[in-house]
Amino acid sequence: MSDLTIRSATKLDLDRCYEIETVSYAGDEAATKEKILKRIETYPEGFIVLENSEEIIGFINSGATHKVELSDEEFKELIGHDPSGKHIVIMSVVVHPKYQGKGMASKLMDNFIVSMKALGKTEMYLICQTELIDMYAKHGFVHLGESDSDHGGLSWHEMSLSL
Numbered sequence: 710m711s712d713l714t715i716r717s718a719t720k721l722d723l724d725r726c727y728e729i730e731t732v733s734y735a736g737d738e739a740a741t742k743e744k745i746l747k748r749i750e751t752y753p754e755g756f757i758v759l760e761n762s763e764e765i766i767g768f769i770n771s772g773a774t775h776k777v778e779l780s781d782e783e784f785k786e787l788i789g790h791d792p793s794g795k796h797i798v799i800m801s802v803v804v805h806p807k808y809q810g811k812g813m814a815s816k817l818m819d820n821f822i823v824s825m826k827a828l829g830k831t832e833m834y835l836i837c838q839t840e841l842i843d844m845y846a847k848h849g850f851v852h853l854g855e856s857d858s859d860h861g862g863l864s865w866h867e868m869s870l871s872l
């Protein structure tokens with residue numbers, strides 16, 4: 710796939726991003742359409758989409774803050790978000806099943822790290838399930854420990870990357 714581009718999300722991307730979120734995340738884990746819209750409108754710099762000539766393949770969205778609390782469910786609606794915050798909290802890293810296993814999440818993450826460094830951010834945080842710890846470690850994230858979050862009724866690990 711040579712025709713890939715990465716850009717900030719706009720409201721026009723809402724339906725496709727919601728579709729990708731719901732087909733890719735199990736049950737309760739998926740963000741609602743309203744939450745995705747709020748992330749696009751509130752912090753487009755922290756919401757990137759990867760697309761080919763036909764459609765959006767996957768995306769990363771996030772918020773910025775001065776004080777990170779990864780188990781804070783309200784932050785997922787960007788309550789407490791401050792675009793001047795130096796810390797980035799990633800909410801979703803997601804690739805449509807049709808395109809999974811082809812290095813698309815890696816492309817998104819490489820681009821996201823570069824663009825957040827360019828914005829002067831200093832740390833990046835996320836929570837993930839056990840099987841994805843190695844995937845994020847390949848991008849330099851370190852495992853901080855188990856999370857207090859029970860998001861989607863699952864158990865989670867906290868990871869961070871110094872930019």
Ligand SMILES: CC(C)(COP(=O)(O)OP(=O)(O)OC[C@H]1O[C@@H](n2cnc3c(N)ncnc32)[C@H](O)[C@@H]1OP(=O)(O)O)[C@@H](O)C(=O)NCCC(=O)NCCS
Binds near residue numbers: 733734804812844
């Ligand atoms: C997790 C997800 C984003 C990975 O996307 P992807 O485009 O298939 O990932 P990539 O092809 O870029 O894989 C990157 C690396 O992670 C590994 N990896 C990807 N998905 C994995 C999984 N579910 N379990 C274990 N390892 C996985 C790949 O083997 C690859 O390793 P390699 O570099 O040694 O080859 C995708 O499966 C997805 O959208 N899942 C549903 C949403 C989700 O759970 N997101 C994570 C939130 S923390």
